[in-house]
Amino acid sequence: MTGALRSMTSATAAAAPTRSARSAPSAWHWCWLTPLLLLLAVMAGTAIGETSIPLDSILEVLANRLWGAEFPVDRIDAGIIWSYRLSRALLAACCGAGLALAGVVLQALLRNPLADPFLMGISAGASTGAVSVAILGLGAGTLTLSLGAFAGAGLAFGLVVLLAHAAGSGTGGGRATQAAGAIILAGIAGSQLFNAVTALIIAKSASAEQARGIMFWLMGNLSGVRWDDVALGLPAALAGLAICLWYRRALDAFTFGADSAASLGIPVRRVRGVLIAAMALVTAAMVSMVGAIGFVGLVIPHAMRFLVGSRHTRLVPASALAGAVFLIGADVLSRILVPGQVLPIGVVTALIGAPAFALILIRGARS
Amino acid sequence: MRLSAEHLGWRVHGQRLLDDVSLTVESGETLGLVGPNGSGKTTLLRVLAGLRRPKVGRVLADGRPMRDMRRHEIARAIAFVEQQADTLDRLEARQAVALGRTPFLSPLRPWSERDDAIVTRALADVDMLPLADRLWHTLSGGERQRVHIARALAQQPSALLLDEPTNHLDIRHQLSILRLVRRLPVTVVIALHDLDQAMDCDRIGVMEGGRLVDIGPPRQVLTLERLRRTFGVHADLLDDPEQGRPVLRFRHAL
Numbered sequence: 295m296t297g298a299l300r301s302m303t304s305a306t307a308a309a310a311p312t313r314s315a316r317s318a319p320s321a322w323h324w325c326w327l328t329p330l331l332l333l334l335a336v337m338a339g340t341a342i343g344e345t346s347i348p349l350d351s352i353l354e355v356l357a358n359r360l361w362g363a364e365f366p367v368d369r370i371d372a373g374i375i376w377s378y379r380l381s382r383a384l385l386a387a388c389c390g391a392g393l394a395l396a397g398v399v400l401q402a403l404l405r406n407p408l409a410d411p412f413l414m415g416i417s418a419g420a421s422t423g424a425v426s427v428a429i430l431g432l433g434a435g436t437l438t439l440s441l442g443a444f445a446g447a448g449l450a451f452g453l454v455v456l457l458a459h460a461a462g463s464g465t466g467g468g469r470a471t472q473a474a475g476a477i478i479l480a481g482i483a484g485s486q487l488f489n490a491v492t493a494l495i496i497a498k499s500a501s502a503e504q505a506r507g508i509m510f511w512l513m514g515n516l517s518g519v520r521w522d523d524v525a526l527g528l529p530a531a532l533a534g535l536a537i538c539l540w541y542r543r544a545l546d547a548f549t550f551g552a553d554s555a556a557s558l559g560i561p562v563r564r565v566r567g568v569l570i571a572a573m574a575l576v577t578a579a580m581v582s583m584v585g586a587i588g589f590v591g592l593v594i595p596h597a598m599r600f601l602v603g604s605r606h607t608r609l610v611p612a613s614a615l616a617g618a619v620f621l622i623g624a625d626v627l628s629r630i631l632v633p634g635q636v637l638p639i640g641v642v643t644a645l646i647g648a649p650a651f652a653l654i655l656i657r658g659a660r661s
Numbered sequence: 662m663r664l665s666a667e668h669l670g671w672r673v674h675g676q677r678l679l680d681d682v683s684l685t686v687e688s689g690e691t692l693g694l695v696g697p698n699g700s701g702k703t704t705l706l707r708v709l710a711g712l713r714r715p716k717v718g719r720v721l722a723d724g725r726p727m728r729d730m731r732r733h734e735i736a737r738a739i740a741f742v743e744q745q746a747d748t749l750d751r752l753e754a755r756q757a758v759a760l761g762r763t764p765f766l767s768p769l770r771p772w773s774e775r776d777d778a779i780v781t782r783a784l785a786d787v788d789m790l791p792l793a794d795r796l797w798h799t800l801s802g803g804e805r806q807r808v809h810i811a812r813a814l815a816q817q818p819s820a821l822l823l824d825e826p827t828n829h830l831d832i833r834h835q836l837s838i839l840r841l842v843r844r845l846p847v848t849v850v851i852a853l854h855d856l857d858q859a860m861d862c863d864r865i866g867v868m869e870g871g872r873l874v875d876i877g878p879p880r881q882v883l884t885l886e887r888l889r890r891t892f893g894v895h896a897d898l899l900d901d902p903e904q905g906r907p908v909l910r911f912r913h914a915l
Contacts (some may be wrong), residue, residue: 407749540768547763550809551744556712557743558816559764604750628914 328615332387339383339622340375343629347371347379356380382519386625386639387618388527389580390590394617395534396573397591398598398609402545403566404474405552410592411577414477414570415484417586419450420578421512422488424585425495428511429504439511440582446488447578454484474552477570513638514587516625523583534576535614541569542606549604589643591618593651600654620647662723662738662819662848663688669708670717671871673815678704679715680871691842691849693859693879696868697892702852703744703824705868709850710741710822723821740813742823747805748797755793756785761815783814791913793887803834810838820848828854856883856892856906857909867891880907889915 333523335354354365355375396411404413412418423446424439432442452575458473458480496505522611544565547555556562577591594617602608621639624646628637664686671679679701686837688693694702708718710726720727722738740761761783762776762814784790787807792800800808804825813821823842827835839858853859865883866876869891875882888896893915898907 393715405748488847543763545770547760549748549750549752549757549760550743551748552807553707553712554743554746557710557736557741558760559733599751603756604752605756 324611328611331615332618334389335619335622336380336383339386339626340379342626343374343379344633345374345517347375351375376489377520381514381521381524382625383622384524385519385527386516388524388531389584389587390532390594390617390619390621391614392527392534392580392617392619393591394594394598394613395531395538395610397593398575398595398606398613399538399545399569399573400594401592402548402606403552403569404478405548406474406478407596408592409478410588411573412485412581412586412588412591413481414574414577415450415454415481415488416447416574416577417581417588418485418488418492419453420444420447420581420586421448421508422446422492422495423582424511425500425508426535428508429495429500434627443585444578444582447574447581450484450488451574451578453487454480457484458471460486461613473566482634488502496621510638511585514585514643516584516628517636526579527583530576530579531614534572535610537569537572538606538614541565545569545606545610585638585640587621587640587643589640589647591620593647594620597651597654618660663721664709664739664820664848664850665721666705666709666718667721668718669705669715669720671704671708671713671715673717679708681748682871683872684866684873684876685694686848686850688819688848691851692861692876693862693865694706694850694852694868695854695859695865695883700868701871702868703872704871706741706822706824706850706852707827710739711735712741716899724795733764736816738818739814739820739822740818742806742809742813742821742826744824744826744828746809750797752797754797754800754804754811755780755784756816757797757808758789758793758811761812764816772910779817780811780815783811786814789812803830803838806830806834806838810841814845817846819847820850821845823849825852827858856888859883860906860909885908 337349337352340352341349351367351371352375354363354367355372357363358365358367358372359376375622381467393411397409397475400409400411400413401407402599420443426446427439427442454477461476461480496508500508505540544555544560547558547560552562552566554650555565580587595613598609598612598616602612621643624639624642627646631637665681666684669679669682671677682701684692690725696702704713707717708757711720711730711732714728722730722735727735729914758780759772759776762772762779765776766772780827781790781793784793787810789804789807789811792804795804797805797808808905810823810826821842826842830838835855835858839861842851843861848881851862853862858906859865860879860883862879864877867874867882867887875887885896885898888894895912895915897910897912899910901908
């Protein structure tokens, strides 16, 4: 916790003075500060755990692995660092960044502060897919839990998009604005439907043990993360970041709604389609690996708006960074909070996130 | 910019929002659009601004069909001020105005000092420079509307379309915004509720049930007969020797 919070506050301190300045130096600060913060968070995530590992052995293992150096390191330590904690910390960072970015985009496009990455039925669909594989035995062993979850998420998203499209061809002023409302309502309907299917499958077919396991997975679970997962998560997060940065001005243009964006020269339908589909893919990839980790995608964007303002040139990188650092911190906490037991990370994100966000809200209201 | 509409039509669920509307606004002219609620003023403005494609007919910007223009091309020529566009975001007035530069920027053509200068100029034009650093939610209704107009000005448009920009404003802000709009050297189409204020436009178009029933100089268009037929009010025209134009005195609804 301390690692995550300390990193977040130092990010704040760096961002605050640059808020009104538009000059190049502030951008340069970000360029070296961001990777440094991220590196520190990953190091902390690797060092802290049931057995603490000193920083120099982490560096030695890294040097051995990356540059073929030959430091003498304890083999068990090396195994824990490389195969277990480092990959886990990296994937936590990717998921945090990806989910936070998806939240930024959906909140900006739909003009709704309650929008989050799971709005489009993605987490509900992913859980249905996961229980279909785990409990119903869909695919007869050829499908992994992750693949099932990904397929479920994709299916649910497709259904929500179809529904939104059918409902969105209404009348009256501001068709683009109406479409945003249709997407939200379709997302809620789709989520409810898939949640009900999941509950039905669990109630009908799952043993108590299976039900508990699925419950745990639904709340988010980073144990068992391997480098294969990082190989998927890292490109997904980076692609999400690149797309958000490319469309940052278009996201800004939605400040006063979709019609206003159109009058500023944004091809609203195309931009909205590309961004929502991209963020749905990123979210589905993350959820299929680690389950539905709530709270990050909803709250990190709001917290960052308070700290760096709502212009996406700053908001996008700040949210990606804060999401990454936050989730690494939450993962560390989930491992050490209750000795001998790993808590679902979704529980930890909400437990620290809710009070932290309340603080930001209160401070924001005073300023 | 010369803005023309040819036989615009728009029907939704059998209801005619626009019905064979044709008009031309000359370069530099100020055209006022008046009409009762639901007569199609907003729909017409949206079609003229290129936000909606007409189902029938076409819009020409300087003789070029708008259908063939790309969205950012249209936005570089035509700015649109909506009725009461609002946001929950924490942004400063200057940042809201800076959005007006969007059509000129791309990921490869970043913000420049020239854009800064244009934004400052637009803020100064609407007397909002002293409040440039204020957050949006601390601004009054009139200040917000002036920021919206400044955002439109930052687009450096050849045509400015405004949808009832003085709604919900106190009389002082109404007059200052209208004076600002009249002074602009660009083509202006402005939807207005206040018929007296419409009297100051170069020409007035009257909308009724989606049709443009009359267009011409204010004195010819806003006759007592027209007020009775389209607006359902009984009124008198009183001469105001100081302004050199008649003033409307409304008596009662019919």
